[in-house]
Amino acid sequence: MSSSRHRLLGLPVLAVLIAAAGCSPSDDDATAAVPSPDSAVTAMCRNLDGALPRKLDGLDRRDPRPASALTAGWGSPVIILRCGVLRPPKMIDPKVAEGSDPDAVAGGVNGVDWLMEKQDGGAYRFTTANRKAYVEVSVGKGRDSSAVLVGLAQAVKKAIPEGIAD
Template identity: 45%
Template structure:
């Protein structure tokens, strides 16, 4: 399966179901070190609203504490999935050849990372939400499905 799609194409439901079936891992009790973004006040408020909506599990992985503790960051598993809200707009968003996916109505910029899993950043939202996935998710975007409702509820579309 390819996760390289032009911005706006839907994620295959079958791929998401397959991913959820094969990622039933448990979280460790260790804290995960996650750099905290420094967004403007209005974006930080949006991110605090998102923090209240985030699920306890993503792709079968339990939420893990982050260090430093912040409402702008979250992690699941042993940092297999890391979310940061209020990140700067990625330069890659200006690239007309940029790839993206739509996961249940939320558009994400797709950026592969050498030697690791992909990074996704929301597009067309009042705050940029970044999700990084480790190597286990190098070819899967299913975890984004678990973020769709919280993002739609807490992070308004940009006009």
């Protein structure tokens, strides 16, 4: 399988496109489905969990239920991170690579490539690209997504090596 099939090509930094994007559930008892990746990806996700910031965009870490090293959360309404998710179908959609899909945009923030997908209600879902594991971040309406991605970049670069996930 060619690595270029999954590579998101030369698109501009997402920060310009997402400065006003926002978050998800509004209750304090957020839940998140826990991914079930293989053992190699689980190990990377555990490393990511240990590298994640205690505060993100000024919000304290408040992990969703059920408790897992594969999920994390910040604030209320909560920003949710899930590590070890499956590759999103849009990741290999040629319309995204061409920039002709208005609901999915590829780009990079501080050395981490992301696929941005617009969700219902003004929320966004971001999934890492060109890394050995897929990390998904859900950011709801009204939250500065660029600050969230900048805040996560160092931890992702430290814990999830560059490459193409299976």
